Amino acid sequence: MLKGLTRAGLGTIGSDEQFLKLASDAGFDSVDLSARALIEQYGEQGAIELLQRYNLRLGSIDLPVEWRADEEAFLAGLPALTEAAAAARKLGCTRCCTYVLPSTDQKSAHFMALATRRLRLCAQILGAYGIRLGLEFVGPHHLRTAWKHPFIWTMQETLDWIDAIGEPNVGLLLDAYHWHTNSLTVADLENLKPHQIVHVHLNDAKDLPVEQILDNDRIYPGEGIIDLPGFLSALHRIGYADFVSQEILTPSTPTESPEELVQRSKNGYEKVFAAAGL
């Protein structure tokens, strides 16, 4: 598996190049950031060279389309999606992800129909560029009632939704936090095929009853109670060999320096990967 970083959890880093340098210095294999922004800043050739210089790959870009609001907002994002996909392709990035909130102010069934159509189109466009779309189910219990109507939050619901979307390039973004807050087990992971997983997020949870765990209160891998060795070794066992990106959502920006935070992340990764026998 490839160890990766997102900016989430690393404090105030500054430029993308600084982010790349930090990740590279700490021995990470990949970063998740906007390919399009990288090319806009450094040019296509410059961006490619930057990634080569720091020996980093791009794990995933974020889906730059507002598929949760109204139709005008959705359509307004499609030109940017084609540009984002073209940029990702130029930088060898083949993954694009979005998260699925577990409740909604819209009528659930109707919103599911709208979202199915919208995400299918996103997947179709991404597929033309050789990019897969990862859907992240979101487990924390408080979000299930944060908006008026329940939507979906379990892995099985998300797999069923992926079937309903029906495109070959759609799969899961599997986040350890949501695996934990859904009370999923190692056996649940072992039922997956590796190509059902588009991307993986790594982070840890405080020692709280699962119902009390907040979405933006995550901690560094190895510092909490999630069975990350079980999580990682199960992924390895089923043949998943791709990116595992840290994403630490916190209530406020950490005050340590990015260097300290990256080091902490590195230590966490080493600890849990070692415990997983990887």
Add this chain to the structure above:
Amino acid sequence: MLKGLTRAGLGTIGSDEQFLKLASDAGFDSVDLSARALIEQYGEQGAIELLQRYNLRLGSIDLPVEWRADEEAFLAGLPALTEAAAAARKLGCTRCCTYVLPSTDQKSAHFMALATRRLRLCAQILGAYGIRLGLEFVGPHHLRTAWKHPFIWTMQETLDWIDAIGEPNVGLLLDAYHWHTNSLTVADLENLKPHQIVHVHLNDAKDLPVEQILDNDRIYPGEGIIDLPGFLSALHRIGYADFVSQEILTPSTPTESPEELVQRSKNGYEKVFAAAGL
């Protein structure tokens, strides 16, 4: 438009041939019944001749697949669907319909995902046989809370769902009762294109506040308060020229003879079509 009958509302008729004879004697253009059952009873050639003898066309068959329950029940119906579609094709029937209950005991969003996948497959199979699939939204208010969670019941939701299903041969089954219980207007119909409408049901409602109208308490066209002339003339204006089938769901089987009930239906049709200027 072609005037059609279903058995619903005609009492206890007996054989399919008796149903055909009744419909024919009263001057109707079509009947809705199972093409497969007709062929099983009379043979393919016999069924064709029967329809010719009575100068009737088959309007629509019912979708013979349980798409609302679990996956096993759904799969168990697919062989029958291919047989039903093949039979419909042999008898020149190009429509197949199913209704959508406005609430469900399953989680709404998840059920929408499952139902989208299932009805898409039904549409794909039907499409191979040149048959369109009509989805009937169901308006009565009491059914919106008859099961645990709200599903969908409006025309717009259903159109959005048809888009999510994404197959070219899916459209609306437009039932005057559900048009009325959704408080829809002539203008709502005028926004439709004729090919969005797969089939039409005709019937009337008692003079009750719309919130109190029960689904299985329908009456004969022209005997109630639905603006059927407005309904029919709007359909004509947008270019709809296909079947309009009577479907009278009642709390108990009518006690009049089928002959009397068909005559009553005929009178109702003549009245509302005349009032519509058709």
Add this chain to the structure above:
Amino acid sequence: MLKGLTRAGLGTIGSDEQFLKLASDAGFDSVDLSARALIEQYGEQGAIELLQRYNLRLGSIDLPVEWRADEEAFLAGLPALTEAAAAARKLGCTRCCTYVLPSTDQKSAHFMALATRRLRLCAQILGAYGIRLGLEFVGPHHLRTAWKHPFIWTMQETLDWIDAIGEPNVGLLLDAYHWHTNSLTVADLENLKPHQIVHVHLNDAKDLPVEQILDNDRIYPGEGIIDLPGFLSALHRIGYADFVSQEILTPSTPTESPEELVQRSKNGYEKVFAAAGL
């Protein structure tokens, strides 16, 4: 039906506004041009006002994607497609068309597979903006061997291809010239449903054996041998009520003034529509 003009056959007109003025002065209902270019020149509001001032609608835009060459060229066109579709939507245009050459230098079956995938994606993107995609089969015999391998050129092949593409918003662009050079009949048109036709081109052919008719040697409606009254009345009979755009491809630019050429077009339209009883 709505009478429309393309620039093809009108000589050297100058600006889009001049084109609009010419079309309007001659009483045409619509023009086919690039919605995106119109908005780029006059602004969104300016373009809308221009169309209102001249009482014209936009019939169809051209598909701005190179789907016949290699994959890079195809992908390079997708951002422009989203922009073109967004522009068309802003101006109320719901049609986009492309032509299908009847032979190809690529292996036929393989190219069909590639083109199916590419045009499906174009249709999917256009569909999100409420735009239909029209595929124009191209009949002239000389083009069937102009490249190494035969592709498709008949209406039936194109309808079968539309089924293979499988999107609800794809249909035919029906060009009278290709109807004629395919030796199609009025009965062939009568077998169509109106929603299978996305757009119509009108023009005429010289009095030559059908095998000798050249694609870019077209003449004005009513000046040649095509049974345009039969063509138009059949379209009317099946319920087609949308745009009919003139497209006169000629070996060299006509020398008459645009005013004369538009008048000639107007006379041609009046003649053949009158002969069709429309």
Add this chain to the structure above:
Amino acid sequence: MLKGLTRAGLGTIGSDEQFLKLASDAGFDSVDLSARALIEQYGEQGAIELLQRYNLRLGSIDLPVEWRADEEAFLAGLPALTEAAAAARKLGCTRCCTYVLPSTDQKSAHFMALATRRLRLCAQILGAYGIRLGLEFVGPHHLRTAWKHPFIWTMQETLDWIDAIGEPNVGLLLDAYHWHTNSLTVADLENLKPHQIVHVHLNDAKDLPVEQILDNDRIYPGEGIIDLPGFLSALHRIGYADFVSQEILTPSTPTESPEELVQRSKNGYEKVFAAAGL
């Protein structure tokens, strides 16, 4: 990888149970046969017990649909497809395969459109039952001109076709004979992802120039000139861990006893798997 047998190359075996016994005695892991026929002979429970008794899995069923001829023949096969898929599912078989002839008497591009639509529907139906569809490209040169028009025969063309079909459950049936007769290399296999491969056929070729190799002149693994160790080790390297079924098409039925032929097959498998380091 799982070692499997088809009946092709084993002479005249007799009943399915004898086939299972032969395969089991020789230590094979799987057989390819009709799940539906097995259930029809032995009952569902009997068929399950038979497979358990002989410790065998079902590798793949054949697609029981005529997709290469006319539409009536295609439609006539769909009920059988649903029955075959239901039977396969009952016996835990998740693969269904068909071969693609490299030339055709139909116009190539048109046939590609028809075949795309037909195989998409087959894939959609199979997918509902959790079954994948494998398409076998066919390499022998003599078949490329055996019918009027070239169709497709390369792995890349087939992958592009799979993209055009566009369903998540379609992939390659990779046959060592067609890999060889297409002059493909180990590197070509290494470019594949394991989930792109639905099924694998193993057999060997005589020492002839590749252009002269006949499709039905195959020999047992390890007795010919195909680099089967390279073939198998490449599949292992990319992570393919599923069925590898022998299929020996010969000009006439072998005269040796099935016992001798299965032993010969076993020896061949052992030889080439050992040479592949597996």
